[in-house]
Amino acid sequence: MLQQQPLTGNGPSNGRGLGLSSHPGMHPLNSVHPSSHHRSDGDTGHEGAENGHESRRDIGDILQQIMTITDQSLDEAQAKKHALNCHRMKPALFSVLCEIKEKTGLSMRNAQEEESQDPQLVRLDNMLLAEGVAGPEKGGGAAAAVSAATSSGGMSPDSSLEHSDYKSKLSQIRNIYHTEMEKYDQACSEFTTHVMNLLREQSRTRPVSPREIERMVAIIHRKFSSIQTQLKQSTCEAVMILRSRFLDARRKRRNFSKQATEVLNEYFYSHLANPYPSEEAKEELAKQCSITVSQVCNWFGNKRIRYKKNIGKFQEEANIYAMKTAIVATQNEDSPHTPNSTGSGGFSLTGPDLFLGVPPMNGEQPVYMGAQTNGNWQGQNTPPSATSPGNDHSGDSD
DNA sequence: TTCGATGATTTCTT
DNA sequence: AAGAAATCATCGAA
Numbered sequence: 001m002l003q004q005q006p007l008t009g010n011g012p013s014n015g016r017g018l019g020l021s022s023h024p025g026m027h028p029l030n031s032v033h034p035s036s037h038h039r040s041d042g043d044t045g046h047e048g049a050e051n052g053h054e055s056r057r058d059i060g061d062i063l064q065q066i067m068t069i070t071d072q073s074l075d076e077a078q079a080k081k082h083a084l085n086c087h088r089m090k091p092a093l094f095s096v097l098c099e100i101k102e103k104t105g106l107s108m109r110n111a112q113e114e115e116s117q118d119p120q121l122v123r124l125d126n127m128l129l130a131e132g133v134a135g136p137e138k139g140g141g142a143a144a145a146v147s148a149a150t151s152s153g154g155m156s157p158d159s160s161l162e163h164s165d166y167k168s169k170l171s172q173i174r175n176i177y178h179t180e181m182e183k184y185d186q187a188c189s190e191f192t193t194h195v196m197n198l199l200r201e202q203s204r205t206r207p208v209s210p211r212e213i214e215r216m217v218a219i220i221h222r223k224f225s226s227i228q229t230q231l232k233q234s235t236c237e238a239v240m241i242l243r244s245r246f247l248d249a250r251r252k253r254r255n256f257s258k259q260a261t262e263v264l265n266e267y268f269y270s271h272l273a274n275p276y277p278s279e280e281a282k283e284e285l286a287k288q289c290s291i292t293v294s295q296v297c298n299w300f301g302n303k304r305i306r307y308k309k310n311i312g313k314f315q316e317e318a319n320i321y322a323m324k325t326a327i328v329a330t331q332n333e334d335s336p337h338t339p340n341s342t343g344s345g346g347f348s349l350t351g352p353d354l355f356l357g358v359p360p361m362n363g364e365q366p367v368y369m370g371a372q373t374n375g376n377w378q379g380q381n382t383p384p385s386a387t388s389p390g391n392d393h394s395g396d397s398d
Numbered sequence: 399t400t401c402g403a404t405g406a407t408t409t410c411t412t
Numbered sequence: 413a414a415g416a417a418a419t420c421a422t423c424g425a426a
Contacts, residue, residue: 253404253405253406253421253422253423254405254422254423255403255404255405255422255423255424256404256405276414276415294406295405295406297414297415298405298406298407299404299405300415301414301415301416301417302404302405302406304415304416305415305416305417305418306403306404308416309417
């Protein structure tokens with residue numbers, strides 16, 4: 001707190017009338033002893049030799065007592081303190097101390113602390129608020145975070161179970177955070193009041209300005225705020241881990257419902273010549289399957305590449321859907337008002353590129369009936385040994 | 399526990 | 413930007 005200053009030199013020793021060469025409180029013991037440090041150039045000479053000598057001895061005594069006070073027992077020290085307080089020189093000495101203090105205070109003021117808010121702390125605060133950890137208890141922050149994180153990927157209905165799991169874990173974190181924050185606040189205020197009381201107590205025997213107390217409080221708060229930052233940081237990390245564990249779409253992948261897969265497959269196989277649904281078709285499919293458009297895109301992307309890679313493997317599936325489509329088409333022809341039995345209504349399954357046959361299994365391009373808007377979508381990729389290369393005319397296709 | 403299926407993501411290509 | 417291809421990560425049946 002108070003730093004020792006060099007014995008001689010640039011201290012505030014401007015030869016005051018009381019013959020103090022420096023801040024008394026900062027002086028090494030031996031230097032304050034009057035006999036060891038006589039100043040003949042002081043202006044004490046104005047008051048007459050006798051008077052001046054007596055004053056110096058008085059001050060020397062007082063300083064000696066102050067300096068040795070720490071070596072004494074508590075009772076002894078208390079008694080000495082009382083005696084010093086009642087000393088006739090006390091007010092004068094005290095005012096000098098104040099003056100010196102005021103001067104040394106300049107250097108302290110230079111080291112003004114910038115009370116600007118720590119940007120990192122602000123960031124952490126904002127994040128905790130957004131995650132629903134800080135702020136009002138039932139503020140839906142967590143729910144908002146969850147819905148925001150899940151809205152991008154279609155959530156299946158049973159995800160509510162995981163939501164509640166996530167929420168309970170989050171509230172656990174929240175509780176820990178709040179109890180720790182309470183502890184922190186309590187410790188901080190306790191320590192602050194303790195120091196303030198100490199300073200107030202000391203202000204009776206040494207000059208302690210309100211500004212100094214203020215400064216001390218700020219220092220304490222700054223020290224404590226680093227603890228706060230740490231606490232908030234670890235809380236944020238915990239939330240992040242929780243989030244990634246519970247909300248990362250990849251981790252909690254769910255297969256689409258059977259009905260959704262059916263709808264997608266119907267579209268795919270009925271548009272096998274050009275399995276690239278338009279934006280509208282994607283939206284329609286997404287609506288029917290209760291998934292997002294991007295999931296539809298993913299599905300078609302995966303389906304195309306996997307079909308292309310191994311057409312043989314998908315032949316059975318293709319047959320089934322071709323059959324279904326054919327049946328539906330026939331039904332529609334017979335009775336156009338009959339509702340779609342496959343439940344895929346909404347877009348026509350009997351498009352221009354309807355796949356009506358079973359692709360050959362010997363690695364050749366499948367044979368399609370009807371127009372092919374993009375018949376070459378499978379490129380030159382020869383399916384790797386569909387079932388049994390070269391000789392797989394199973395004959396079960398008809 | 400294994401392994402194929404599958405939805406999602408990343409990287410590259412057009 | 414859309415799609416292809418590779419890869420990742422999880423699911424779910426055996």
